[in-house]
Amino acid sequence: MQTFIGTKIIKAEPRDKNYGPPEHHGEPGYTVVYPDGYTSWSPKAAFEEAYRPSDGLPFGLAVEALKKGRRVARAGWNGSGMFLFLVPGSTFKVNRAPLLGIYPEGTEINYHSHIDMKTAQDTVVPWLASQTDVLADDWQIVD
Incomplete structure (x- = not known):
């Protein structure tokens, strides 16, 4: 597989997961808004590995x-x-x-x-x- 590195400038705020299987509700993470307006949720560990404050x-x-x-x-x-x-x-x-x-x-x-x-x-x-x-x-x- 080829290796990739990313540098996106995004907006984000801490938010616990509140969708999907009930056993995953409350999982710590972040709501992420990308420059094109797309919004997603990212688990805390994955987010903090990929992003830092600007x-x-x-x-x-x-x-x-x-x-x-x-x-x-x-x-x-x-x-x-x-x-x-x-x-x-x-x-x-x-x-x-x-x-x-x-x-x-x-x-x-x-x-x-x-x-x-x-x-x-x-x-x-x-x-x-x-x-x-x-x-x-x-x-x-x-x-």
């Missing part, structure tokens, strides 16, 4: 959230309105400096996906992770 994430899961179009921030940034977001790749035609000094006008440029930061000063800057950022487990999804 605050206190490691950097890798923060990157997965960025790839899904979400904004992320370190815990210490939250009060200042700072967050990261993924800028998707695109193409554009050269029409102004400084690129006019490098390429002829009209040259089509591939603009690769990258991560930008919205700063506390309400500006946007390119962002690169430090080793501290990469090893931190305090990343959170910002709605």
